[in-house]
Amino acid sequence: MNEDHFSLRDALVRAALPLAALAAMAALASREVDPMGAAETAYLALLATAGLLAVAFLAPAPAWEAGIGAALATTIVWALPAGPGRGAAVVVLLVTALAATAARSPHPRPLSHERERGEQQENAFALLGITLPLALGLQVLLRGSELLFRPQVNFRMLVALLALPAAGAVATAVLARRYGPLVLIAAGTAVLLAPGWNVAATLGLIALAAGDVLARPDAGRITKVAAVLAMLAPIAWSPGPGIAAAAAALVLARPKEGPFVALAAAAGLAVFAISDPGWLTSVWLPFLLLPAALFSRRDRLWSAAAGLALALAVPRTPDLSALAAPLALLTLDGGAPLPVGGGAMGGGSGVRSLQAAWTATLLASTCLLASYPWLRAEPLRDALSLFGLAPTPIAAVVAVAGAEVLALVARLRLRLSPAALAACILFLAACLHIPPPDTSLLPPATAMVVDAAHPAWNAALGRRSVRTVVLESSLSNGAGLANGTSVATVRLRGGDGRTSEWTIRAGIETGEWAARRPDVAAASVLKSPQPWISWVAGDFFGQRYRSLWKIDAPGPFTALSIERSPGLPPEVSLAIHLLEVRL
Numbered sequence: 001m002n003e004d005h006f007s008l009r010d011a012l013v014r015a016a017l018p019l020a021a022l023a024a025m026a027a028l029a030s031r032e033v034d035p036m037g038a039a040e041t042a043y044l045a046l047l048a049t050a051g052l053l054a055v056a057f058l059a060p061a062p063a064w065e066a067g068i069g070a071a072l073a074t075t076i077v078w079a080l081p082a083g084p085g086r087g088a089a090v091v092v093l094l095v096t097a098l099a100a101t102a103a104r105s106p107h108p109r110p111l112s113h114e115r116e117r118g119e120q121q122e123n124a125f126a127l128l129g130i131t132l133p134l135a136l137g138l139q140v141l142l143r144g145s146e147l148l149f150r151p152q153v154n155f156r157m158l159v160a161l162l163a164l165p166a167a168g169a170v171a172t173a174v175l176a177r178r179y180g181p182l183v184l185i186a187a188g189t190a191v192l193l194a195p196g197w198n199v200a201a202t203l204g205l206i207a208l209a210a211g212d213v214l215a216r217p218d219a220g221r222i223t224k225v226a227a228v229l230a231m232l233a234p235i236a237w238s239p240g241p242g243i244a245a246a247a248a249a250l251v252l253a254r255p256k257e258g259p260f261v262a263l264a265a266a267a268g269l270a271v272f273a274i275s276d277p278g279w280l281t282s283v284w285l286p287f288l289l290l291p292a293a294l295f296s297r298r299d300r301l302w303s304a305a306a307g308l309a310l311a312l313a314v315p316r317t318p319d320l321s322a323l324a325a326p327l328a329l330l331t332l333d334g335g336a337p338l339p340v341g342g343g344a345m346g347g348g349s350g351v352r353s354l355q356a357a358w359t360a361t362l363l364a365s366t367c368l369l370a371s372y373p374w375l376r377a378e379p380l381r382d383a384l385s386l387f388g389l390a391p392t393p394i395a396a397v398v399a400v401a402g403a404e405v406l407a408l409v410a411r412l413r414l415r416l417s418p419a420a421l422a423a424c425i426l427f428l429a430a431c432l433h434i435p436p437p438d439t440s441l442l443p444p445a446t447a448m449v450v451d452a453a454h455p456a457w458n459a460a461l462g463r464r465s466v467r468t469v470v471l472e473s474s475l476s477n478g479a480g481l482a483n484g485t486s487v488a489t490v491r492l493r494g495g496d497g498r499t500s501e502w503t504i505r506a507g508i509e510t511g512e513w514a515a516r517r518p519d520v521a522a523a524s525v526l527k528s529p530q531p532w533i534s535w536v537a538g539d540f541f542g543q544r545y546r547s548l549w550k551i552d553a554p555g556p557f558t559a560l561s562i563e564r565s566p567g568l569p570p571e572v573s574l575a576i577h578l579l580e581v582r583l
Helices: 006-032 035-058 064-079 084-104 117-142 144-152 155-179 182-193 200-215 221-237 239-253 256-272 284-289 299-311 320-331 349-369 381-384 392-413 418-432 517-521
Strands: 438-440 448-450 456-476 487-495 499-505 533-536 541-564 573-582
Touching: 006 035, 006 064, 035 064, 035 117, 035 144, 035 533, 064 084, 084 117, 084 533, 117 144, 117 155, 117 182, 117 349, 144 155, 155 182, 155 200, 155 438, 182 200, 182 256, 182 320, 200 221, 200 239, 200 320, 200 456, 221 239, 239 256, 239 299, 239 320, 239 438, 256 299, 284 299, 284 320, 284 392, 299 320, 349 381, 349 392, 349 418, 392 418, 448 456, 448 541, 456 487, 456 499, 499 541
Parallel strands: none
Antiparallel strands: 438 573, 448 573, 456 541, 456 573, 487 499, 487 541, 533 541
């Protein structure tokens, strides 16, 4: 879609392969005997087709990413057995295809230097041809769970999957006319927070675009009135984050007076932010998400200070997307060309590429963790944890200091790219969090059930040294249990007669597998913990839960058993999906 002229014939050719993959996967779903496997195949068919359509319209000709992605997605769905493993393979493929396509696509460049109005309009459509498929593709990955409920297609689903990313893409294209590639970092940071395009993040980016429109000397009266209304719209949606978004937009609209108004607004919002329960745990996020953007050019220090102050002071309600407009403002430069090889305080292209690499890495990680089968409740925090980071003061200092060191590397004009060096550091940090080798006690893709008819399960370890036991489990018919109810006991036995025990409790170590089913959720007494992984179970997502047990006195053990608690109702059963022992 980033071609100069995008014909109907070209659109049909690009859409052909993803739609052919949809037909092939739908044919498999119609023939599958297992109803859950058929439901998952149908879901993956929709998810893969939606993601590959975005790739097809984003990719430069000949759009080979879409063709290869369609062939691989069809092969995965047909060849692998139904379950979370198959879903994980499809989602990894979609994230990889979208990332490769975005990296190969031309980046938007500032258009303020164009003289002819017709040329400006043509380039504006070219910018939208980049931002629209990218925004839709990211929304499919970050909010793809909406596609499971395809029989209940309604206004909410259409708004979530189409209208919000389209509006965000238009706002991004408007900002790209002046700020060029920096707007991709700003928009990427905004969608990390919810995650995806939700109302707060989209309205925040629209407000910034409205502020940019107000700063243009050629804007007409009607355009300016519409821009002012767009700036005020976030306040009508949510007053606290809305005031921050409007103040951030004012910085772009009035570069001289706006930063001081924004700082005053931040001081007023800080009174309410400090009383917000989520404020203290997320106040360090700006330093983790945008460490390189903090090193601003001297001629825009006040606007950067205003963005940072708003990001620290805005109340985190209803969620972290309240930070979207302030953090996006923090990434935007004043629109002037950036000096090549500039240093930390110069805001040069090395610092910009460093921040772009970090944002892209976080965005890809968050897309994975927010997608099926992981469906993490807080994918951004989990993505940061992959690299040993968390919203804490120490992690914030480490992130900013690391960005400063890499920025100094860029200032020295060495042959080594700071973005490449950052990628190596991130890879090593992720490798440090790979768990040690383990031994699985269950065959792959096999669940073992402990119920009233089979109240115990035993496995021989052969005098294996054990330090940690990893368990993934779920309850059936357990929604009526009180939190903390003992469900089963894991017991390790050694050759010398010593034992070590671990109690599995409902709501803590395990939970109801159908907790997300509407009727179960409405009547459930049990409050299940956050799931580790999910899978398609008909027209809803089933869940399983992960817990780790570190043994106080590790040593050689000869047997492991799981015994059902005797006081449970007879209909309650515990399914063990994964059981591992680690040295």
